[in-house]
Amino acid sequence: MVPLLLVLLLAVLLFGAGFAVKALWWIAVFVLVLWLLGFIVRPAGTGGRRGRWYRW
Template sequence: MVPLLLVLLLALILFGAGFALNVLWWVAIVVFVIWLLGFLVRPHSGTGSRGRWYRW
């Protein structure tokens, strides 16, 4: 009985980790797309920011 519970617990942990990693992949993709759009859509360089949309 104990090995069966351990296998079920391991499966539950791996399923939760897989779901969390899947969500993190989607978040990373969204952040990358926003960063890429910000890189392509640059403001005019008259503000002294040398054409960058971020400050760092």
């Protein structure tokens, strides 16, 4: 009975980790698209130059 419970617990843990990794991939893709869009739609800076869209 204990080995069966351990196998089930391992399956649940691996399923949870797989879901979390997949969710992190989708978040990473969203941030990448947002970052690339920031280069396309930059506001004009002082003197007519194209400024940076971020503060760093």
